Amino acid sequence: MRAAIYVRVSTEEQAREGYSIAAQIQRLEDFARSQDWGIFDHYIDDGYSAKNLNRPDMNRMIKDIKEHRFDVVLVYRLDRLVRSVSDLHELLELFDGNNVKFKSATEMFDTTSAMGRFFITLVAAMAQWERENLAERVHMGMRRKVEESQRPGSIAPFGYDLVNGELVINEKEAIWVKKVFNSFRTQGKRAIAAMLNEAGIKTKKGNPWHDSVVTFLVNNPIYCGLIRWNHRKSSGKKTNETIIVEGNHPPIISRELFDQVQMIQRERAGRGYKGKSEYPFSGVLRCARCGQALSGGKKKKKNGYSRFYRCIGKVSYKMCDLPMFPEDILEEAFLNQLPAPKQPVILQETSEDISLLEKEFVKINKKIERIKELYLEGEIERIDYNQKINIERDKAREIQFQLDNIEKPVDVSEVMEMLTEIKSVWLHMDYSEKKAAVHSIVKEMKIDVLYTAKTRKEKSIIKITEFKAK
Structure with a gap:
């Protein structure tokens, strides 16, 4: 039988006696020999928890199970394989559907019978119950700590x-914390971030x-001497069981100032900003210099308004030097790009990219296997093994991410037909129609300013450095 x-x-278990990779492998190889089983392969997930099945070698093993490459899965203990009942059921169905047995070297589990499967499920359910019980006890301990005016957590907030x-x-x-709260009376979050x-x-x-970090700061009651706990779940959603108590730490601002800032935020939110931009290119423009979004704006003139675009990285965060430029210059550059772009539309050559x-993914996985072989053969030490394997796994994850997110091929003729049609009717469109047209075909455009007009007779010159179609 092939095992x-x-x-x-x-990571947390690596120092625990009996749980090391080397100790598990030695015990399992001895067990396989005692059963007269041949060893098909070693699947090693070093530094991964069992909270789910998304582990590199677990995924590789599942693939091999589906290809019927071995007959039995051998583990040191059940919790090395899974920790949740749902994951266990998923694996048991996979084993059963591919005629693969499961064996623990230290526990009496038999997956070949209905009673055996029931027993192993029961054990997993008990283990999961204990973990959830432990989490509940930790939660209660943290709650008790908060109720005693002690702040849980090991990272100090700004200030x-x-x-x-x-x-x-x-x-x-603390000087800047006070400045942020005081400035909030008259300035917005972006302006404060820029400051x-x-x-x-x-x-x-x-x-x-960034404005989101400023928001977090001004909403944190710790600065007025309070401790807030259990405000949000790990998902980011608010709970209905927030606890706020008087803390033992010194406040940086007064309670009155904190309450005033909260009231200002509620008033601003109540003004009902609809978020509907009247600028056709908003949402698809990026700065070629810093990568931030470009937003539209307008300023009053004698005969109406002039419309322009500007880099948020410059205006809000003071991180860029891209000059603002008129909308009509952008429209001209956009229309000149159609239907035969001077800068090629980035229609991904998907097949070649994939x-x-x-090929690179296969190459890296072969290298990972070779590193494992060297480790198992005693050619490299554990420290070297961990360093080398982590480097290659990071590379593999990055390539997998690129493969998962690579853009699908685009029908070039269809896009070109759409672009030609837009160009012919552009001057007859209103702003909302222009925006709908732009957003129907453009995923992203990167803009750079080559020259800024010094007088009214001159024209600014911009360049579309990158054009990504949807």
């Missing part, structure tokens, strides 16, 4: 440092500021 040896250890488990005010950052970026202030993680990526 597939599956071993797994999570504080964590010293011996206690929040201590970081005086330099912080211009001053060279970084977030706690060393990143530039072929190259797949």
